[in-house]
Amino acid sequence: MGNLTVSQDNITDNNMDKSADKSADKSVDKSAATSMATTDISLQLNEIVQEYANADGPVTRVIDGISLSFDKPTINMLLGPSGCGKSTLLHMMGGVRPFGVQSPTSGSVHINGEACDGPHDDAVMVFQRYANRPDLTVYENVAFPFRLGLWKKKFPEAEWKKRVDDILEAVGLTDKKNLSSAQLSGGQNQRVALARALVLRPRILLMDEPFGALDAQTREEMQQLLITLHKTSPCLIVFVTHDVTEALLLGDRVIVLSTQPAKIADDFEITESRPRSAVWQRSTEAVTMQERVLSQLHKFSAGRGTLRVTI
Numbered sequence: 001m002g003n004l005t006v007s008q009d010n011i012t013d014n015n016m017d018k019s020a021d022k023s024a025d026k027s028v029d030k031s032a033a034t035s036m037a038t039t040d041i042s043l044q045l046n047e048i049v050q051e052y053a054n055a056d057g058p059v060t061r062v063i064d065g066i067s068l069s070f071d072k073p074t075i076n077m078l079l080g081p082s083g084c085g086k087s088t089l090l091h092m093m094g095g096v097r098p099f100g101v102q103s104p105t106s107g108s109v110h111i112n113g114e115a116c117d118g119p120h121d122d123a124v125m126v127f128q129r130y131a132n133r134p135d136l137t138v139y140e141n142v143a144f145p146f147r148l149g150l151w152k153k154k155f156p157e158a159e160w161k162k163r164v165d166d167i168l169e170a171v172g173l174t175d176k177k178n179l180s181s182a183q184l185s186g187g188q189n190q191r192v193a194l195a196r197a198l199v200l201r202p203r204i205l206l207m208d209e210p211f212g213a214l215d216a217q218t219r220e221e222m223q224q225l226l227i228t229l230h231k232t233s234p235c236l237i238v239f240v241t242h243d244v245t246e247a248l249l250l251g252d253r254v255i256v257l258s259t260q261p262a263k264i265a266d267d268f269e270i271t272e273s274r275p276r277s278a279v280w281q282r283s284t285e286a287v288t289m290q291e292r293v294l295s296q297l298h299k300f301s302a303g304r305g306t307l308r309v310t311i
């Protein structure tokens with residue numbers, strides 16, 4: 001199965017030439033359709049080190065020995081100072097490697113117990129820049145993965161059309177399906193991007209500040225939508241944000257990175273059920289967590305980047 005990267009600049013199938021035999025053993029019936037609702041997923045990062053070469057001196061170590069393990073379809077929030085290596089780490093989780101750089105420098109990523117050293121079937125990424133094609137309608141943008149390589153072979157037309165209809169309904173875009181993405185607001189475009197990722201029913205959804213460019217009200221709507229979609233169809237989400245409020249609203253787990261090089265500065269769970277009420281957000285528990293995250297971020301940020309708190 002091809003890993004769909006909704007990249008910064010366009011939509012690409014990273015793995016169009018992967019052999020069809022790998023996908024053939026995964027059925028495309030209703031059991032596959034509900035597979036993301038199972039708890040059968042594990043993502044492990046083992047002693048990840050990332051170094052980048054400098055033109056004029058020694059290498060820079062950006063990530064220093066990070067190990068993380070995820071084994072349930074939970075929402076995991078990743079925070080850290082700007083430039084600390086969050087995107088680098090998230091890309092690694094999906095097997096997406098920067099061009100011309102060994103990544104990771106050392107350490108390994110395992111998905112479902114298997115080493116992941118390239119784009120992976122089960123992992124789909126969503127970015128802040130949603131990369132919808134303006135020359136395609138909403139429907140065509142969401143259906144785009146099924147025009148690509150292995151996804152095309154994997155799904156009969158009736159199956160993918162049903163999936164597209166279902167996800168358009170779930171994200172509230174059915175009545176916009178014939179519009180071009182240029183006719184949509186930022187929030188609606190981000191719904192399209194989310195729909196294009198979820199139409200593949202990934203077991204791992206990697207989100208890199210997906211709502212970071214949206215206005216406050218639209219961001220809240222998207223957060224609620226994500227909560228609803230995750231409840232209906234759970235998958236393992238790793239979600240990078242610089243918004244502490246977002247982390248506390250969405251996360252089952254909050255991981256905070258330090259910087260230069262990045263290590264794990266904090267890692268804790270939130271057991272409050274979602275959606276989380278305004279009362280909970282003002283509770284001692286929530287405020288203590290917020291201060292806990294902020295104190296770590298302030299320690300390492302040294303004035304760099306933007307922190308957002310809306311509580």
Ligand SMILES: Nc1ncnc2c1ncn2[C@@H]1O[C@H](COP(=O)(O)OP(=O)(O)O)[C@@H](O)[C@H]1O
Binds near residue numbers: 082084085087089099
């Ligand atoms: N391909 C690359 N080559 C060299 N340096 C890189 C490359 N990708 C990222 N970096 C550097 O690694 C650091 C972490 O980047 P990134 O993961 O994008 O941070 P974040 O997402 O936390 O803001 C930054 O200093 C960035 O300049």
Ligand SMILES: [Mg+2]
Binds near residue numbers: 087088208
């Ligand atoms: Mg980033």
